[in-house]
Amino acid sequence: MDAGGISDLDLEKYDADEQVKIICLGDSAVGKSKLMERFLMDGYRPQQLSTYALTLYKYTTTINGQTILVDFWDTAGQERFRSMHPSYYHKSHACIMVFDVQRKITYKNLPNWYKELREYRPEIPCLVVANKIDADIKVTQKSFNFAKKQGLPFYFVSAADGTNVVKVFKDAIQMALSYKKNSNDFMDEVMRELENFDLESKEETSDKEEETQEGKPDSA
Numbered sequence: 001m002d003a004g005g006i007s008d009l010d011l012e013k014y015d016a017d018e019q020v021k022i023i024c025l026g027d028s029a030v031g032k033s034k035l036m037e038r039f040l041m042d043g044y045r046p047q048q049l050s051t052y053a054l055t056l057y058k059y060t061t062t063i064n065g066q067t068i069l070v071d072f073w074d075t076a077g078q079e080r081f082r083s084m085h086p087s088y089y090h091k092s093h094a095c096i097m098v099f100d101v102q103r104k105i106t107y108k109n110l111p112n113w114y115k116e117l118r119e120y121r122p123e124i125p126c127l128v129v130a131n132k133i134d135a136d137i138k139v140t141q142k143s144f145n146f147a148k149k150q151g152l153p154f155y156f157v158s159a160a161d162g163t164n165v166v167k168v169f170k171d172a173i174q175m176a177l178s179y180k181k182n183s184n185d186f187m188d189e190v191m192r193e194l195e196n197f198d199l200e201s202k203e204e205t206s207d208k209e210e211e212t213q214e215g216k217p218d219s220a
């Protein structure tokens with residue numbers, strides 16, 4: 001909208017039929033940037049320094065003959081301070097909230113992220129993503145009930161091997177679009193689909209099994 005200097009990317013905007021903004025939330029090092037990179041470049045570089053500047057990824061896709069421009073926002077490492085600048089949330093249409101299945105603390109912090117999200121964006125679709133399942137596939141049998149309690153769609157993913165990454169981002173785009181169009185149809189459809197989802201069926205295991213290596217940082 002605010003075209004200062006018009007770059008090639010800005011020009012795309014004017015050709016797009018629809019434009020949505022999708023934000024990513026979650027503790028540091030849960031894999032937010034890797035997930036974006038995985039989806040956008042279908043590649044994965046195992047080592048990278050934390051993000052220190054806000055990164056905006058532009059993605060164009062065609063859905064039902066319409067050109068959709070998606071702005072994916074990745075954080076500036078502000079999450080270390082447990083709070084994002086309000087402009088991060090401004091006019092966003094969907095949120096991908098990520099935790100690391102190998103570090104329980106990142107799961108425990110989800111309610112804080114969710115609370116802040118809802119202060120700024122009470123209604124936007126929010127997808128909960130359990131990342132790094134490649135490190136130990138058994139985690140998909142543990143119960144992570146936060147999403148269920150809040151009535152949010154939940155996905156087990158891996159930025160490392162790509163499991164479910166495309167699914168999450170495609171669903172996020174669809175939900176962002178339907179939010180913008182003020183319809184809950186797609187959201188309902190996804191919730192129904194996820195209820196029958198294979199991995200989800202094993203979720204009623206005990207809370208104990210949720211214990212992982214709490215506080216253990218990823219080795220660099």
Ligand SMILES: Nc1nc2c(ncn2[C@@H]2O[C@H](COP(=O)(O)OP(=O)(O)OP(=O)(O)O)[C@@H](O)[C@H]2O)c(=O)[nH]1
Pocket residue numbers: 027028029030031032033034035045046047048049050051052075077079131132133134135157158159160161218220
């Ligand atoms: N095993 C495994 N490691 C991953 C996966 N995704 C990310 N990582 C690793 O986790 C670390 C953090 O990933 P980032 O994508 O930088 O995490 P981030 O959430 O963007 O972190 P900040 O930018 O600091 O907020 C990196 O060392 C990645 O290589 C995954 O799916 N599996």
Ligand SMILES: [Mg+2]
Pocket residue numbers: 032033034050051074075
């Ligand atoms: Mg990052």
